[in-house]
Amino acid sequence: MTRLTGKPPKRRWLWWLLAVALLGTACTAVFSTKLTDAPAEALARGQALLNKKTVLAIVAHPDDLEWYIGGTLKRLADNGANVQVIVATDGEKGPNRVKSPNLAVTRRAEQAAAGQINGYTRIYSLALPDRGAAKDPRFLPEVTRIYNEVKPDAVFVFDPTSPSLPYLHVDHQGSAREFLKFWDTLPQSKPPVYLFQTRRPDVAVDISAVIDTKAQALAQHISQNGGSGSRMQGFFAGSGKSVGVAYAELFRLLEGGE
Ligand SMILES: [Zn+2]
Numbered sequence: 147m148t149r150l151t152g153k154p155p156k157r158r159w160l161w162w163l164l165a166v167a168l169l170g171t172a173c174t175a176v177f178s179t180k181l182t183d184a185p186a187e188a189l190a191r192g193q194a195l196l197n198k199k200t201v202l203a204i205v206a207h208p209d210d211l212e213w214y215i216g217g218t219l220k221r222l223a224d225n226g227a228n229v230q231v232i233v234a235t236d237g238e239k240g241p242n243r244v245k246s247p248n249l250a251v252t253r254r255a256e257q258a259a260a261g262q263i264n265g266y267t268r269i270y271s272l273a274l275p276d277r278g279a280a281k282d283p284r285f286l287p288e289v290t291r292i293y294n295e296v297k298p299d300a301v302f303v304f305d306p307t308s309p310s311l312p313y314l315h316v317d318h319q320g321s322a323r324e325f326l327k328f329w330d331t332l333p334q335s336k337p338p339v340y341l342f343q344t345r346r347p348d349v350a351v352d353i354s355a356v357i358d359t360k361a362q363a364l365a366q367h368i369s370q371n372g373g374s375g376s377r378m379q380g381f382f383a384g385s386g387k388s389v390g391v392a393y394a395e396l397f398r399l400l401e402g403g404e
Pocket residue numbers: 206207210315318
């Protein structure tokens with residue numbers, strides 16, 4: 147009589163393959179970007195966002211605004227909104243493709259040129275250390291001061307808890323985390339916050355009409371991207387596809403009353 151010592155090796159491989167496939171499916175479900183509401187609802191919220199009169203966007207680096215939300219900011223500016231932005235660092239840890247001897251000056255000039263194209267009213271450059279801005283003791287007091295001065299009716303920050311992958315940065319998620327600490331202390335009448343670089347969006351702004359302007363604004367950041375905004379278009383075409391338009395920027399809405 148032959149003694150059974152386990153499944154033949156071939157079978158064991160099949161089980162492993164099945165386990166890996168299941169794990170892959172689970173990871174895709176958790177880590178891929180997925181609308182949490184119907185496309186029509188998301189687009190309606192995006193349309194409502196475009197009626198805001200004064201907005202404040204908070205980012206870590208020159209080029210963050212233009213990459214993630216440049217189309218929405220341009221559409222807001224075109225509607226007559228007062229678009230004010232905070233750029234926490236000069237992005238000195240990023241590339242220096244133009245070999246600038248003074249990267250901070252170069253980056254700010256590029257940010258100003260991009261802001262001109264997108265119609266920003268004012269750019270606050272905080273010049274805090276790259277990869278240390280969010281935790282810098284000057285960050286939140288500065289942001290709070292500017293917030294109280296601007297009195298926005300909508301705020302844009304990165305998504306600190308469910309960011310879309312793969313690109314994560316300590317000052318992207320960190321700056322949002324710090325701002326939301328302050329926002330949580332405000333009374334319920336506070337303005338809504340629109341989280342970007344999110345993988346759980348429920349707001350979609352159709353940016354098809356301004357995609358060329360978005361690319362042009364992004365291309366101003368020559369010291370970082372060499373003057374090319376082309377990679378961006380494919381990414382936002384994917385976002386557009388999820389809601390049935392050519393190009394879209396996606397957000398997760400945090401309501402003031404929550
Ligand atoms: Zn960045």
